[in-house]
Amino acid sequence: MKRVLITGAAGFLGSHLCDRFIKEDCYVIGMDNLITGRIENIEHLFKEENFHFVNHDVSNYVHVPGELDYILHFASPASPIDYLKIPIQTLKVGSLGTHNLLGLAKAKGARMLIASTSEVYGDPLVHPQTEDYWGNxxxxxxxxxxxxxxxxxxxxxxxxxxxxxxxxxxxRIFNTYGPRMRLNDGRVLPAFIGQALRGEDLTVFGDGSQTRSFCYVDDLIEGIYRLLKSDYVEPMNIGNPDEISIADFAEEIIKLTGTDQKVIYQPLPQDDPMQRQPNIDRAKKILSWEPQVSRQEGLKITYDYFKSLPEEELYKKEHNNFDKFIVK
Structure with a gap:
């Protein structure tokens, strides 16, 4: 039985990875300090004898007894509302946390996969973005x-x-969506759906011409799993190249939710990227991977998930755990 450490286990992607590796008959150690993760995302795994949860901040020394075969490092704030409020912790988990886990991988002889992001490309001058582009x-x-x-x-x-x-x-992960996203985490898809469910107008920043490419979570998890098992060591884009403008996406959400809200426009935040579209030729060639779930299908599943949440989730403005972690 393979033993797997997954950091950020109570987060959106981390919790789905825990599910996947449990299904693959692995022993999963889920680690999270719950600064942005939600214990509700992994509560269903507590009954599994092959799952163990550790409440720990990987920016501090990480000790895991016994053997480890794989480490998947997904601990990090990932939405602007998170990393703009806790910038120091964001920098530490990407630097100190990664250093600690690489040391653990070296000591255990484990293979380690890190969750990078399309944000390494910044506001790109190359479109679509290929892995050999150094970013802006x-x-x-x-x-x-x-x-x-x-x-x-x-x-x-x-x-x-x-x-x-x-x-x-x-x-390198591009925009991903699906069940277990936080409704009010500041990212465009849950923001639009949350506004629609509350009967608010949808807020588009800038003129709406900027683009995003949305990948359904099941497709992303499959791509990550294949990359982990592969022999490829260079960065690899995993995302859906089906690009759409934010303005058109807002109209798509209005149609999906059957609401009659207007779209209102606000100034574009500083350094917000104007284009996001992955070139996935590398993943197609090396992993035989490409997305299978259409945006229409994935959005319907995600919308049904958000509709099923308790009403108080609709009006929760930020994560409850922030204040005790703030370093002044």
């Missing part, structure tokens, strides 16, 4: 705490691979 990032802008944490994470991961011979994998 403002390192001192508000978003730099997330973007540069991920870029450093990639750099130290490759250094451990080259210098210490650690088996490493790097996935």
């Amino acid at each position: 990032v403002n390192p001192i802008g508000p978003r730099g705490v997330y973007d540069e944490a991920k870029r450093f994470q990639e750099a130290i991961t490759m250094a451990y691979h080259r210098f210490h011979g650690v088996e490493t994998r790097i996935v």
Whole structure:
């Protein structure tokens, strides 16, 4: 039985990864400090004898007794509302946290996969984005705490691979959606659906011409699993290349929810990328992977999930756990 450590286990993607590896008959150690993760995302796994949860911040020394075969590092704030409120923690989990886990991987002889992001490309000058594009990032802008944490994470991961011979994998994740997203985490898809469910007008930042490409979570998890099992060590884009403008996406959500809200426009936040579309030729060739779930199908599942949440979730403005973690 393979033993797997998944950090950020109570988060959106981390919890789905826990599900997948339990189904693959692995022993899963889920680690999370719950600063942005939700214990509700993994409560259903507590009855599983092959699942163990550890409440721990990986920015501090990480000890896991026994053997480890795989480490998947998904601990990090991932939405602007999170990393703009806790910038120091965001930088630490990408740097100190990654360093700690790479050391653990080296000690255990484990293969480690890190969750990088399309944000390493910044506001791209190349479209669609290929893995050999180095990016256009403002390192001192508000978003730099997330973007540069991920870029450093990639750099130290490759250094451990080259210098210490650690088996490493790097996935660059593009916009992903599905059940267990936080409704009010600031990302465009849950923001639009939350506004629609509350009967509010949908807020588009900028003129709405900026684009995003949305990948359903099941497709993403499959791509990550295949990358982990592959022999490929360079960064790899995993996402859905089906691109749509934010303005058109807002209209799509209005049609999906059957509401009659208007779209209102607000100024574009600093350094908000104008284009997001992954080139997935590498994933197609090496992993024989490409998305299978259409946006229409995935949005219906996600909307039904959000509709099923308790009403108080609709009006929760931010995650309840922030204040005790703020470092002044």
